[in-house]
Amino acid sequence: MSSALQRLPEGQLEPLAKAYRDAVRAKRVQVELGVGLVLGLLVLSAGITQFDPLLFAANAHRFPSYFVRIFHLESGATAWSDPSEWFWGVLPEYNFRWLWSMWDTLLIAYLGTMLGTLGGFLLCFMASANLARSRAYVFVARRSLEFFRSVPEIVFAMIFVAAFGLGSLAGVLALSIHTMGALGKLFSDAVENIDMKPVDGLIATGATWWETNRYAVLPQVLPNFTSYVLWRFENNVRGASVMGLVGAGGIGQDLMEYIRKFYYSDISALLVLIVSLVVIIDILTGRLRHFLLGLQPR
Amino acid sequence: MAVMGSTLARATVPLDRASVILRHPAVFQRHLPSLLLRLALCGGCGGLFLYAIYRLDLSLLRTLQGLGALIHFVGLMFPPTAGTWGKFLVYLHALGETVAIAFLGTLFAAVIALPCGFLASRNVMPIGVLRFLMRRASDVVRGIDQLIWALIWVGIVGLGPMAGVLALATSDFGTLVKIFSEAIETADRRPVEGVMSTGGDSLQVVRFGIVPQVLPVLAGQVLYLFESNTRSSTIIGIVGAGGIGLHLSEQIRTLEWQHVSLLIIMILVAVTAIDAVASRLRRSMAGHAGEPAVSR
Numbered sequence: 001m002s003s004a005l006q007r008l009p010e011g012q013l014e015p016l017a018k019a020y021r022d023a024v025r026a027k028r029v030q031v032e033l034g035v036g037l038v039l040g041l042l043v044l045s046a047g048i049t050q051f052d053p054l055l056f057a058a059n060a061h062r063f064p065s066y067f068v069r070i071f072h073l074e075s076g077a078t079a080w081s082d083p084s085e086w087f088w089g090v091l092p093e094y095n096f097r098w099l100w101s102m103w104d105t106l107l108i109a110y111l112g113t114m115l116g117t118l119g120g121f122l123l124c125f126m127a128s129a130n131l132a133r134s135r136a137y138v139f140v141a142r143r144s145l146e147f148f149r150s151v152p153e154i155v156f157a158m159i160f161v162a163a164f165g166l167g168s169l170a171g172v173l174a175l176s177i178h179t180m181g182a183l184g185k186l187f188s189d190a191v192e193n194i195d196m197k198p199v200d201g202l203i204a205t206g207a208t209w210w211e212t213n214r215y216a217v218l219p220q221v222l223p224n225f226t227s228y229v230l231w232r233f234e235n236n237v238r239g240a241s242v243m244g245l246v247g248a249g250g251i252g253q254d255l256m257e258y259i260r261k262f263y264y265s266d267i268s269a270l271l272v273l274i275v276s277l278v279v280i281i282d283i284l285t286g287r288l289r290h291f292l293l294g295l296q297p298r
Numbered sequence: 299m300a301v302m303g304s305t306l307a308r309a310t311v312p313l314d315r316a317s318v319i320l321r322h323p324a325v326f327q328r329h330l331p332s333l334l335l336r337l338a339l340c341g342g343c344g345g346l347f348l349y350a351i352y353r354l355d356l357s358l359l360r361t362l363q364g365l366g367a368l369i370h371f372v373g374l375m376f377p378p379t380a381g382t383w384g385k386f387l388v389y390l391h392a393l394g395e396t397v398a399i400a401f402l403g404t405l406f407a408a409v410i411a412l413p414c415g416f417l418a419s420r421n422v423m424p425i426g427v428l429r430f431l432m433r434r435a436s437d438v439v440r441g442i443d444q445l446i447w448a449l450i451w452v453g454i455v456g457l458g459p460m461a462g463v464l465a466l467a468t469s470d471f472g473t474l475v476k477i478f479s480e481a482i483e484t485a486d487r488r489p490v491e492g493v494m495s496t497g498g499d500s501l502q503v504v505r506f507g508i509v510p511q512v513l514p515v516l517a518g519q520v521l522y523l524f525e526s527n528t529r530s531s532t533i534i535g536i537v538g539a540g541g542i543g544l545h546l547s548e549q550i551r552t553l554e555w556q557h558v559s560l561l562i563i564m565i566l567v568a569v570t571a572i573d574a575v576a577s578r579l580r581r582s583m584a585g586h587a588g589e590p591a592v593s594r
Contacts, residue, residue, distance in 0.1 A: 042405060045401045048394055049395055051463060114343070147566075252446075256449065275438055
């Protein structure tokens with residue numbers, strides 16, 4: 001069954017080979033242009049940010065050594081050799097200081113989520129083109145929701161710290177404003193995709209705007225809303241953990257203090273706590289979401 | 299529906315509430331357990347809400363006072379201005395720095411995450427332990443917020459945009475390794491088998507069997523991350539890691555509200571512009587990536 005590879009005669013081969021070379025060249029030019037563009041931008045950005053590769057190379061060893069350092073206690077022993085010294089903040093002698101900070105962080109996230117959900121819920125009916133009574137409502141509601149979610153929550157937090165003073169209040173409000181923007185959009189998108197027949201039915205019976213929303217719209221969108229709220233809560237726990245960096249409460253406040261004061265082993269302990277908090281919340285909300293999805297077909 | 303229609307047609311049946319309930323008891327019956335569950339849920343949420351207000355010591359008085367101050371501040375924000383042109387140029391430069399930080403951070407993260415993404419994929423990396431370690435490392439890196447990374451890097455390399463670049467690069471590394479490895483694991487097996495059947499070694503399998511398939515997808519993800527990084531690089535300046543956030547936090551602290559509103563507007567405009575450009579680029583790349591999928 002052996003068959004030699006047949007070579008086409010030159011006349012036939014030449015145009016084929018040329019077409020192949022052209023196709024490859026076109027692609028190569030495209031790739032080279034892309035790479036050139038990226039390199040140009042790289043040089044430009046490095047110039048703007050004064051990113052000095054030599055300086056970086058000279059200091060690069062500090063990154064691993066910083067991490068080695070934060071996992072060592074003041075005595076020089078590794079952190080895990082003495083857990084009670086490492087995680088002193090979770091011990092009863094110190095009034096469970098870190099645990100309370102974490103609990104406060106969770107509560108900030110919870111309050112922010114609840115208030116934001118409330119605001120987003122009220123606004124979403126106005127921001128949905130199929131329900132709002134006037135196009136002006138839709139426009140205003142949509143633009144304000146856009147503004148609320150485009151400004152980073154930490155910026156709101158800084159402004160609120162100036163207005164409301166240091167403390168959790170600023171953090172709660174900042175999270176809720178951002179949550180309102182994010183959820184209001186998701187909610188109104190869900191509302192715009194509903195089946196309009198129940199709405200028409202209720203309007204035909206003479207129901208008011210509120211009654212229509214309660215009995216025709218809400219039952220259709222509630223499952224979606226719940227899962228969006230849970231997703232937002234996850235995000236807010238992350239957000240609440242850094243609110244303390246601008247003085248808006250939560251565990252971030254302790255973390256910033258320790259980083260600024262070079263309390264090395266405390267930094268690593270708090271990082272471990274924060275990461276585990278976030279992971280645990282992710283897992284729990286994931287479970288809850290699946291549980292609620294299971295309840296749905298009733 | 300048909301029953302309903304005939305009922306209406308006869309029109310002799312009383313239509314007041316009591317008689318309707320009498321004829322359709324099932325519709326009006328309250329299901330007690332689900333009612334109780336709902337009550338408990340609302341009660342629990344409300345209770346936790348009140349407890350949280352108590353625990354965090356949020357007082358109504360302070361809220362109202364703060365609202366007054368906030369309204370006052372918002373009034374002071376108009377018209378947005380930088381005062382002098384020199385100051386405006388400083389802000390523009392800071393904005394440029396912000397975008398440059400986002401670009402460099404994303405690029406560095408992508409370059410480092412590419413090989414690591416392959417190491418974290420089941421179909422490329424046969425050694426389970428290595429794969430597991432890679433994935434957990436990316437999980438941990440992702441679990442720490444960008445602002446915290448910025449704070450850490452400021453501690454290591456000092457104040458300035460370099461810390462910002464490194465902070466974005468670190469946290470994106472975690473995200474990209476996860477996204478990359480997911481894209482690589484869903485790659486089509488047939489090109490891989492094709493390369494293997496011609497006697498290609500494992501490096502050639504990756505280069506010619508997998509990379510051409512996944513590269514457009516990965517590039518799209520990187521662009522998307524660049525978009526989201528322009529947002530986050532506007533704020534990492536708050537902890538001293540360069541960019542426009544530094545000016546923003548300074549102006550808020552000194553209560554220069556006209557500057558604050560100008561800076562916020564500048565940030566929003568820049569983010570919207572980058573969004574528009576990047577999403578157009580992404581769409582055109584998705585067009586290229588779509589071709590093999592259609593021929594499959």
